[in-house]
């Protein structure tokens with residue numbers, strides 16, 4: 268993510284056409300021009316670059332009320348990097364929540380997280396989250412898992428924070444399904460957060476640290492791909508990393524090499540094909556497409572393909588599979604009401620399909636959709652690979 272002043276030309280590329288307006292989940296809720304991408308970047312320019320508008324509490328609030336979902340970027344004919352502009356604007360606004368920064372630092376280090384994170388989560392009102400995996404997934408996985416039979420591919424597995432701390436079942440399913448289908452999985456020790464949460468808060472230096480550490484770990488590996496089961500980690504590792512590091516950064520070649528090999532895990536397996544017949548699951552399945560999907564053209568096609576391979580499974584598409592669920596990474600934690608109202612139509616859409624299983628590749632979407640559906644609904648939200656593994 269460049270500095271805001273370096274994004275001035277990017278802001279000026281906006282033709283003010285407003286094609287992006289209807290794609291913005293915040294605008295769809297509050298119908299305010301300032302919530303859409305055009306309004307938002309005009310506001311950033313006036314308040315923080317031209318300084319023709321005072322940086323009032325309302326200006327801060329509007330800059331904060333963006334999920335960084337990239338739906339505007341994906342709709343914009345000029346692909347204006349609205350998420351980068353908003354994140355850079357946040358970096359220009361001091362007094363970020365110090366407890367959040369401390370939590371991000373712990374996630375980045377992945378050291379002593381279980382010990383201190385409880386109090387930090389309480390301070391941030393995160394107590395509704397699932398209990399933390401103890402020990403975290405990465406500490407439980409071996410350095411490599413080889414299939415019993417012939418090896419058709421070898422991948423390195425990037426373990427995202429959502430799966431590492433909250434949903435280890437997804438990572439366990441990945442290892443199980445990949446090795447059952449002839450794929451060796453290498454899990455390098457010492458992985459850090461992908462850096463996207465730090466970037467979203469405008470903390471570029473912290474994000475760079477994470478990128479450099481992960482690039483050093485993954486670049487030397489002799490693998491066919493680096494897979495991730497989180498679409499937001501994938502967006503960070505494939506797209507954001509190279510723009511984040513300065514051109515003269517010694518870690519840039521390694522980061523670029525890793526970025527070139529990042530593949531979403533469901534997509535990797537769907538392209539490779541299954542060697543082993545999945546077990547029968549007589550359920551109705553649907554699929555919520557995470558917002559951070561635009562880094563791979565095939566990412567959103569893979570889960571329906573995988574569901575079609577499971578005997579007994581009946582796939583019913585959502586009416587609006589790409590509509591935002593309102594989670595926005597950690598956005599829902601600080602904007603509960605807004606996120607819940609964005610989620611409302613998505614929940615109605617899911618319920619109308621009659622599905623008992625909702626597939627999605629984003630841990631934040633999974634948590635927030637499951638919370639909205641409730642456990643009493645009997646609907647389970649899970650990663651496509653966990654479904655393939657038999658709902659483990």
Ligand code: SF4
Pocket residue numbers: 280281282283284285286287288304305339342343344345346347349
């Ligand atoms: S951000 Fe893109 S779609 Fe939106 S007004 Fe500007 S040019 Fe048009």
Ligand code: SF4
Pocket residue numbers: 290291292293294302303304307332333334335336337338339340349350
């Ligand atoms: S990133 Fe998402 S929430 Fe932010 S302006 Fe774009 S569409 Fe709206």
